[in-house]
Amino acid sequence: MNAKIGRLERALDALAPRGRDCDLCPRDCRGDRTLGSSGFCGMGDRAVVAQALLHYGEEPVLSGTEGPPGRGSGTIFFSGCNLRCLFCQNHQISWGHQGKALTDEELAGTMLRLQDEGAFNINLVSPTHLILPILRALRLATERGLAIPLVYNSNGYEKSDVIERLAGVVDVYLPDLKYRSPALALRYSGAGDYFDRASAAISEMYVQQPDLIVDDAGLARRGTIIRHLMLPGGAEDSKAVLDWIAGSLTPSLCLSLMSQYHPCHKAPEEIRRPIAAEEYRDVLDRARELGFENLFLQPEIFGPDDHLVPDFRRPQPFRWK
Numbered sequence: 001m002n003a004k005i006g007r008l009e010r011a012l013d014a015l016a017p018r019g020r021d022c023d024l025c026p027r028d029c030r031g032d033r034t035l036g037s038s039g040f041c042g043m044g045d046r047a048v049v050a051q052a053l054l055h056y057g058e059e060p061v062l063s064g065t066e067g068p069p070g071r072g073s074g075t076i077f078f079s080g081c082n083l084r085c086l087f088c089q090n091h092q093i094s095w096g097h098q099g100k101a102l103t104d105e106e107l108a109g110t111m112l113r114l115q116d117e118g119a120f121n122i123n124l125v126s127p128t129h130l131i132l133p134i135l136r137a138l139r140l141a142t143e144r145g146l147a148i149p150l151v152y153n154s155n156g157y158e159k160s161d162v163i164e165r166l167a168g169v170v171d172v173y174l175p176d177l178k179y180r181s182p183a184l185a186l187r188y189s190g191a192g193d194y195f196d197r198a199s200a201a202i203s204e205m206y207v208q209q210p211d212l213i214v215d216d217a218g219l220a221r222r223g224t225i226i227r228h229l230m231l232p233g234g235a236e237d238s239k240a241v242l243d244w245i246a247g248s249l250t251p252s253l254c255l256s257l258m259s260q261y262h263p264c265h266k267a268p269e270e271i272r273r274p275i276a277a278e279e280y281r282d283v284l285d286r287a288r289e290l291g292f293e294n295l296f297l298q299p300e301i302f303g304p305d306d307h308l309v310p311d312f313r314r315p316q317p318f319r320w321k
């Protein structure tokens with residue numbers, strides 16, 4: 001038997017019972033997911049998929065550099081969310097649940113279709129609350145020849161014991177680390193324990209996949225990349241996030257420092273502006289002082305028409321340049 005199938009089955013054996021009294025994420029809703037969507041994430045036992053497409057806007061080790069209509073990251077955007085930030089740029093699907101409920105067979109077929117289209121990887125966006133249907137679909141797809149790397153693209157609000165079960169299943173971890181401050185996490189994401197949970201989960205991800213390994217084409221085969229989206233006025237908290245990564249993990253870890261924040265959805269007044277170039281430079285200076293060298297950077301400023309906010313009402317939600 002393919003070793004990955006064995007690992008998927010062991011993960012499912014351990015995690016599937018937890019869906020009946022759901023404690024799969026830090027919200028600990030304790031509802032029975034097989035009976036429907038009673039929890040914070042609003043999802044039952046099926047994966048709801050808003051879009052599944054080749055994505056050209058992720059970090060180049062994931063999306064490559066070909067651009068459309070070339071190969072890209074085989075990205076599956078799941079609906080619902082266990083965090084639901086007030087400023088979420090994907091709020092149409094994270095808050096709004098736009099999308100189609102798929103059977104495990106259909107989700108497996110979606111993964112295989114993306115591989116057939118040339119995807120460099122399968123990139124699961126917001127997988128946390130749908131880990132059970134995802135694992136079931138992965139088992140089917142792997143039996144049928146899915147072989148490209150699996151990217152776990154998460155908001156970071158995870159339980160570390162669930163992440164432990166994904167050892168040998170996930171090739172590339174791509175977690176956010178959004179806040180160090182419990183007050184900010186509570187205000188913007190309703191999760192005052194965000195840093196405690198995310199830092200523990202990311203530490204486990206780092207144990208499993210410490211170094212970014214790329215192939216001859218520069219594409220990620222495995223590793224961990226932490227994303228940090230800077231918020232307007234939040235430079236001090238951003239620096240505290242970087243201090244923790246450098247001090248508790250290592251500054252050699254890959255860091256994606258993101259300036260693309262665009263005020264969306266219910267963003268309160270104090271964050272209804274883009275970040276300033278000086279704020280980005282200030283935090284980047286701290287990253288360099290701390291010794292981060294494996295950095296993915298974005299432009300210092302995004303103009304009003306340059307924002308990267310997708311529109312999931314369109315067949316192609318992204319405006320590729």
Ligand code: SF4
Pocket residue numbers: 022023024025026027028029030031038039040041042043081082128129130
């Ligand atoms: S996965 Fe959903 S239902 Fe389960 S604990 Fe988290 S938010 Fe609640």
